[in-house]
Amino acid sequence: MKKQKLVLIGNGMAGVRAVEEVLKLDSEGFDVTVFGSEPYPNYNRIQLSKVLQGDTEIADITLNTWEWYEENGILLYPGETVTSIDTVNQTIVTDKERQVSYDKLILATGSVPFMLPLPGADKEGVTAFRNIEDCERMIEASLSYKKAIVIGGGLLGLEAARGLLNLGMEVDVVHNSNTLMDRQLDNTAGKMLQKELEKQGMNFLLEKQSAEIVGESRVEGLRFEDGEVVKTDLVVMAVGIRSNMKLAEESGIPVNRGILVNDHLETEVPNVFAVGECAEHKEMVYGLVAPLYQQGKEMAKRICGETGNGYQGSVLSTQLKVSGVDVFSAGQIIEEEETKSVTLFDDWRGVYKKVLVNDGKITGAVLFGDTKEGTRLLNLINKRAPIEEYMDNKGAEEAGADLIASMPDTEMICGCNGVTKGAIVEAINAQGLTTVDQVKGCTNASRSCGGCKPLVSDLLAHTAGDAFEQNQKESICACTSYSKEEVMEEIKAKGLTYTKEVMNVLGWSSDEGCSKCRPALNYYLGMLNPAEYHDEKESRYVNERLHANIQKNGTYSVVPRMYGGVTNADDLRKIADVADKYKVPLIKVTGGQRIDLFGVKKEDLPNVWSDLDMPSGSAYAKGLRTVKTCVGADYCRFGTKDSMGLGIKLEKKFEGLNTPHKVKMSVSACPRNCAEGSIKDVGITGLDGEFEIYVGGNGGTHLRKANLLAKVKTEEEVLETTAGFLQYYRETADYLDRTSAWVEKMGLDHIKSVLANKKTFIELNHRMDEALSVVQDGWKQALEDKTLLRDLYQNLKVPAGSN
Numbered sequence: 001m002k003k004q005k006l007v008l009i010g011n012g013m014a015g016v017r018a019v020e021e022v023l024k025l026d027s028e029g030f031d032v033t034v035f036g037s038e039p040y041p042n043y044n045r046i047q048l049s050k051v052l053q054g055d056t057e058i059a060d061i062t063l064n065t066w067e068w069y070e071e072n073g074i075l076l077y078p079g080e081t082v083t084s085i086d087t088v089n090q091t092i093v094t095d096k097e098r099q100v101s102y103d104k105l106i107l108a109t110g111s112v113p114f115m116l117p118l119p120g121a122d123k124e125g126v127t128a129f130r131n132i133e134d135c136e137r138m139i140e141a142s143l144s145y146k147k148a149i150v151i152g153g154g155l156l157g158l159e160a161a162r163g164l165l166n167l168g169m170e171v172d173v174v175h176n177s178n179t180l181m182d183r184q185l186d187n188t189a190g191k192m193l194q195k196e197l198e199k200q201g202m203n204f205l206l207e208k209q210s211a212e213i214v215g216e217s218r219v220e221g222l223r224f225e226d227g228e229v230v231k232t233d234l235v236v237m238a239v240g241i242r243s244n245m246k247l248a249e250e251s252g253i254p255v256n257r258g259i260l261v262n263d264h265l266e267t268e269v270p271n272v273f274a275v276g277e278c279a280e281h282k283e284m285v286y287g288l289v290a291p292l293y294q295q296g297k298e299m300a301k302r303i304c305g306e307t308g309n310g311y312q313g314s315v316l317s318t319q320l321k322v323s324g325v326d327v328f329s330a331g332q333i334i335e336e337e338e339t340k341s342v343t344l345f346d347d348w349r350g351v352y353k354k355v356l357v358n359d360g361k362i363t364g365a366v367l368f369g370d371t372k373e374g375t376r377l378l379n380l381i382n383k384r385a386p387i388e389e390y391m392d393n394k395g396a397e398e399a400g401a402d403l404i405a406s407m408p409d410t411e412m413i414c415g416c417n418g419v420t421k422g423a424i425v426e427a428i429n430a431q432g433l434t435t436v437d438q439v440k441g442c443t444n445a446s447r448s449c450g451g452c453k454p455l456v457s458d459l460l461a462h463t464a465g466d467a468f469e470q471n472q473k474e475s476i477c478a479c480t481s482y483s484k485e486e487v488m489e490e491i492k493a494k495g496l497t498y499t500k501e502v503m504n505v506l507g508w509s510s511d512e513g514c515s516k517c518r519p520a521l522n523y524y525l526g527m528l529n530p531a532e533y534h535d536e537k538e539s540r541y542v543n544e545r546l547h548a549n550i551q552k553n554g555t556y557s558v559v560p561r562m563y564g565g566v567t568n569a570d571d572l573r574k575i576a577d578v579a580d581k582y583k584v585p586l587i588k589v590t591g592g593q594r595i596d597l598f599g600v601k602k603e604d605l606p607n608v609w610s611d612l613d614m615p616s617g618s619a620y621a622k623g624l625r626t627v628k629t630c631v632g633a634d635y636c637r638f639g640t641k642d643s644m645g646l647g648i649k650l651e652k653k654f655e656g657l658n659t660p661h662k663v664k665m666s667v668s669a670c671p672r673n674c675a676e677g678s679i680k681d682v683g684i685t686g687l688d689g690e691f692e693i694y695v696g697g698n699g700g701t702h703l704r705k706a707n708l709l710a711k712v713k714t715e716e717e718v719l720e721t722t723a724g725f726l727q728y729y730r731e732t733a734d735y736l737d738r739t740s741a742w743v744e745k746m747g748l749d750h751i752k753s754v755l756a757n758k759k760t761f762i763e764l765n766h767r768m769d770e771a772l773s774v775v776q777d778g779w780k781q782a783l784e785d786k787t788l789l790r791d792l793y794q795n796l797k798v799p800a801g802s803n
């Protein structure tokens with residue numbers, strides 16, 4: 001049967017989940033095309049709070065990898081915005097003038113942050129907090145500026161404020177009412193929350209009306225209506241969101257506060273659906289993922305021609321993601337005339353619980369300081385349970401009964417994803433799951449805000465018993481319970497030689513593995529057996545497979561190697577000729593002292609490399625990127641050493657080496673450290689008669705100053721110590737750990753003691769030499785292998801917006 005064309009506008013959390021639901025019901029029925037204005041695959045927007053707070057990284061919040069789209073045959077156009085819909089001829093047009101027809105269209109355009117229309121709101125230093133760019137903007141501001149104001153004391157504002165405090169800024173939160181989170185908490189809980197956050201260092205300006213953002217081109221202060229001006233370098237607006245429905249409205253699809261939909265998420269226009277924050281269902285527009293995911297499930301049934309009761313609306317519950325503060329609320333928050341409540345207020349322990357009752361039925365709850373009962377209360381509110389049900393169980397809990405054991409199977413464990421205790425227990429028993437990650441992989445529980453992780457963990461301990469206890473170690477991914485160390489042991493003991501074999505022999509739960517374990521296994525296998533192992537291109541991330549970095553607009557960047565940042569007229573001429581011939585729109589000098597050609601079309605990549613005839617700079621690789629050097633003794637009057645010469649030697653020695661994550665190095669010829677060794681994975685400083693070797697520095701999001709590993713006398717010793725350090729990192733780090741994280745994990749003293757052991761040091765160097773003996777240049781290898789060339793550059797299914 002001919003496949004139907006399903007087009008999704010909006011590559012965000014609600015839209016992509018809805019597509020997952022469609023594929024679950026009918027994996028063969030649709031050709032799916034996805035447009036997303038943001039230049040990324042679908043990521044967990046919720047976790048941006050955690051990124052800002054320094055608990056996770058942007059790289060770790062991807063929900064659906066590039067490979068996921070590819071594997072499911074989905075055509076993704078990232079960084080491309082749909083600008084109009086012709087609902088009569090069933091076509092859409094994008095800002096790149098691409099026209100695509102559809103049989104079924106899903107609008108999942110989300111929300112736009114509401115920006116207060118204050119005079120001065122367009123100044124530099126004023127931002128929303130909605131997407132990766134906003135998050136990066138705040139992190140960047142924290143590197144140069146000291147003071148921030150967050151306007152809005154709701155969930156978003158408080159999570160942003162906690163993040164900015166963690167980034168070392170002073171933070172004022174400006175709120176227009178006298179209670180924080182006034183949409184989610186009552187006055188008592190709001191005041192307790194304020195006290196707790198003040199202890200953490202937040203300053204509150206309550207009942208304040210902002211009037212103007214003052215400053216020249218950049219924000220310098222915020223003026224209130226009462227005339228007071230508070231100084232600031234950054235203003236974050238977190239005063240709510242508005243449905244993003246402009247496209248729908250302009251295309252004649254009926255809207256109100258959102259795009260109007262019925263119980264099956266159908267708009268009033270045939271074959272056009274809307275889901276997520278852009279949709280309005282029964283006068284409600286939702287701003288949390290739980291209802292959006294429920295909507296997606298019901299919509300998928302209708303799209304796949306299945307029957308269902310349709311979406312019936314959701315009871316909202318919220319939890320603030322600020323560590324050290326437990327707040328939960330659900331359903332009704334404030335008492336009405338007929339409302340009764342069960343209240344506990346323990347000022348001593350800082351615990352407050354209020355359960356609201358109408359007609360003997362539980363209708364809402366507010367918890368502060370102890371939120372263990374949150375999920376249970378949400379379940380009771382959802383089924384409008386009689387208050388006795390809560391009180392009876394409360395007795396059991398107080399008598400010490402196990403909360404998890406006493407939960408019925410129908411009770412919800414993961415509110416975001418609608419996963420019940422019964423579903424998790426069934427998955428644990430049927431598939432022998434022993435880790436939270438595995439439960440996430442199989443059931444979706446804990447895949448969104450992560451708030452239910454402790455409950456999932458308790459449930460695992462209760463259901464899997466010993467197996468869970470033994471498995472407190474981190475498994476590589478949800479496909480297996482094996483840790484990295486165990487997998488490496490098994491590879492060595494059983495002589496395993498390729499990724500599928502490892503998965504097979506070690507009983508992976510999925511035959512194909514996943515985007516987390518495939519690249520990791522490929523790395524571990526190659527590292528353990530460099531001479532024999534055939535690198536599996538298909539197990540690498542897409543940038544590494546293509547030997548180029550995909551850019552926002554779907555084109556690629558090309559960086560030839562420029563050893564030690566030193567170049568010559570011939571190379572510069574070649575680069576200029578290539579730039580002219582392929583109409584390269586941007587030539588940029590990088591922070592690593594080389595030249596980047598931006599905007600190269602995918603189909604031009606092989607010819608560009610061939611014409612350049614220079615080694616690849618591996619700017620895409622988990623391997624040595626750059627060795628930055630200062631000008632050194634030959635030219636600088638402070639220089640004590642030939643920093644450029646040593647930099648070139650280091651780069652020539654380690655280029656092409658695979659490492660768990662990217663590695664950046666530098667060499668400076670005096671302690672003035674012009675090549676910035678204190679933020680490099682390996683930074684060398686030349687002194688009179690010796691070199692200092694610093695390791696584990698990081699200049700990115702998680703700034704880390706490098707530690708002094710060793711002082712040595714000669715260049716030879718620098719090369720050997722670097723080799724010993726890098727090989728030990730290669731052998732013991734988890735795949736995707738930067739040296740900064742690894743040094744913290746292992747401890748500097750431990751690494752020093754390993755390298756101080758002469759025998760171990762020689763063996764590490766020996767194994768490094770073995771690894772280096774087989775490295776190949778990525779571009780050369782691709783150019784020489786015609787099959788590879790064809791597979792990589794002609795068969796790639798993700799056009800990523802390419803022309």
Ligand SMILES: Cc1cc2nc3c(=O)[nH]c(=O)nc-3n(C[C@H](O)[C@H](O)[C@H](O)COP(=O)(O)OP(=O)(O)OC[C@H]3O[C@@H](n4cnc5c(N)ncnc54)[C@H](O)[C@@H]3O)c2cc1C
Nearest residue numbers: 010012013014036037045081082109110276277287288289
């Ligand atoms: C920092 C932060 C923390 C949060 N924490 C929580 C939490 O703890 N719990 C919770 O439940 N929720 C939380 N949320 C809310 C949650 O992230 C949203 O409810 C959810 O992401 C909405 O999903 P969506 O798909 O409707 O919209 P979005 O995720 O915004 O996706 C819409 C996408 O469509 C794209 N788009 C729009 N128009 C077009 C067009 N014309 N063409 C192509 N693409 C287009 C947009 O660029 C966007 O990428 C948080 C939100 C933020 C910002």
Ligand SMILES: NC(=O)c1ccc[n+]([C@@H]2O[C@H](COP(=O)([O-])OP(=O)(O)OC[C@H]3O[C@@H](n4cnc5c(N)ncnc54)[C@H](O)[C@@H]3O)[C@@H](O)[C@H]2O)c1
Nearest residue numbers: 152153154155156157174175176238239240287319320321
């Ligand atoms: N943990 C979570 O669940 C979480 C975290 C972050 C964001 N979110 C979601 O993201 C969306 C945006 O969050 P939000 O906090 O911006 O929205 P919100 O509407 O929940 O809160 C905005 C707050 O700003 C206040 N406000 C409005 N105008 C103001 C003004 N002029 N001056 C000072 N204060 C003002 C409001 O009183 C309100 O308390 C919401 O849908 C929210 O549910 C959820």
Ligand code: SF4
Nearest residue numbers: 630636639669670674
């Ligand atoms: S690090 Fe020292 S030697 Fe090198 S350029 Fe700077 S001042 Fe000169």
Ligand code: FES
Nearest residue numbers: 414416448449450
């Ligand atoms: S409750 Fe949010 S991920 Fe489970």
